[in-house]
Amino acid sequence: MRTLFILTTILLLGLSVQGQNYASSVGLSGGYVEDGFGGNATFNFHMNRYSYIQIGIFASFSNEEYAGSEIPYNVFAFQPGYYRRIAVLNTRNPISFYIGGGAIGGYEIINNGKSELPSGALITARSQFIYGGFAGGEIEFQLKENLSLAIKGQQHYHVNSDIGKMYPFIGGSIRYYLY
Template sequence: MKRKAPPIILIMCLLCTASIFAQRRGNLASSVGVSGGYVEDGFAAMGTFNFHPNRFKYFQISVLAAFAEDRGTQDIPYNVFTIQPGLMYRLYISRIKTFSVHAGGGGLFGYEVINNGSNELPNGAIIDGRSQFIYGAWIGAEAELALGDDFSLLIKANEYYHVNSDVGNFYPYAGVGIRYFLF
């Protein structure tokens, strides 16, 4: 009986191959970033991994964790957790290559938690919405200011469209963070 390699081993082999290929060609790069900022009715944190096949675009996968509270007659807390794969294109780069602007978009999927999973409020009222898996699309822009060879300051603005959300279909994010280039 022949055993198949687990998926994690295959992914690690691909990343190592890309790393060796990038060092040979000098064209490929990868970066990671973290940012924090504002979402509708609260705050959020985002982590990103970018794969740069060339100087003009990069593939991005982000994880967003948002913590908010719908304020009305009764405050209702909610959280949104999403994974967002996408593609970003460079729109502008300064002459000395220290400042650039990128725009792009992609899909998203995740989970929203309304009132910590409870449909009942403290005053006995029942919430019409429910915690559920969500999906949709996003568009965004990033401005990047190089702080050195490996680090850059990042300003992000994304707009999310959640097709089936009970919180709301459109959901903005604006944040500031830092990006580190791996190779």
């Protein structure tokens, strides 16, 4: 009889608690990059409640001011990475803090692929494939069982970029958990 009472209590308590599915989630973020706007679409595979593997597609659209001309440059990159939760505030809607990093591989387009400016000046930097890594952090605000908002910050390091090796991104994100 005591065992039946304990099992019933666990079952009733378990049904009243909202659990989080840690299988996978998708996210979309937008925000500031150096001299422009950037966005990131991600797929996250949650290995457990503490860590996830993230596969992302990053795009940025920026303009560099040079000698009275605006030179557009864009970055399109693939970003596989790993994030780990370092803290959580257990309020009614949990707030989680994550840090992580990973690799970057993509393409950098300078002045829409043209080497000459309207003034006649030549650009020595060229559009090319780039690679490197990133480190970042996220603060995730759980809204519902399957929906959250996040503030996301990343520092990209492009080993072979002609524009600049360090490239920051900070923005807001919405994440939807899949079942």
